[in-house]
Amino acid sequence: MRSAEWKNKMVSGIIILFFRVLLAICLYGFIGWALFTIWRQLQSTGKTLLNRKAPLLTLSMEDHPTRSREFSTAEVIIGRDTNCEFSLPDDETISSHHSRLSFHHGQWWLEDMNSTNGTFLNDEIVTTPTVIITGDEIRVGTLKIHISIKKD
Secondary structure (H helix, E strand, O other): OHHHHHHHHHHHHHHHHHHHHHHHHHHHHHHHHHHHHHHHHHHHHHHHHHHOOOOEEEEEEOOOOOOOEEEOOOEEEEEOOOOOOEEOOOOOOOOOOOEEEEEEOOEEEEEEOOOOOOEEEOOEEOOOOEEEOOOOEEEEOOEEEEEEEEOO
16 A cells, blocks of 8 residues: 555646746746737837937027028037037127927927027026926027927
8 A cells, every 4th residue: 555655646646836937937938928018018118219300490580581501300409519500609608508498298499509608598597407398488598589480
C-alpha cells in the first residue's frame, strides 16, 4: 500500500506543478500583452501629436502693411538678427532675439526673451509666457505688430 500512496502523491504533485507552470505562463502572457498594448497606444498618440500642425499665424506691421508674413511653424522668433524668422533689422530699439511666439497646448504663446526694452502685448508688458489671439497687438521696440491666427 505504501507504494500506491507514494505513487498517488507523486502524480498529484506533478499535476499541481503543471498547473502552476501553466498559471505562470498565463500571467506573464497577460503582462506582456498589457505592456504591448500600452506601448502601441503611446506610439499612436506620439504620431498624432507629431502630425498636429500649428494654425497659420500672420504677423503684419502697422507702419509697413506690405511687411506681412505668414508662419505655419510652431515657433517664430522676432528680433533684429537676420536669422530670426520675423527679422526687423531696421530698428535699433529691438534686441537681436527680442521675443518668441510658440504654439503648444493648442494655443499660441508670446514670451519675452530678456530683451532690453521689453515686449508689450496690447500695451501691457509681458513678463511671463502669455496666450495670444487674433486681434492682439505686440509692440517690440517702437514697432507694432498685429496678430491674426487662422483656425483650420
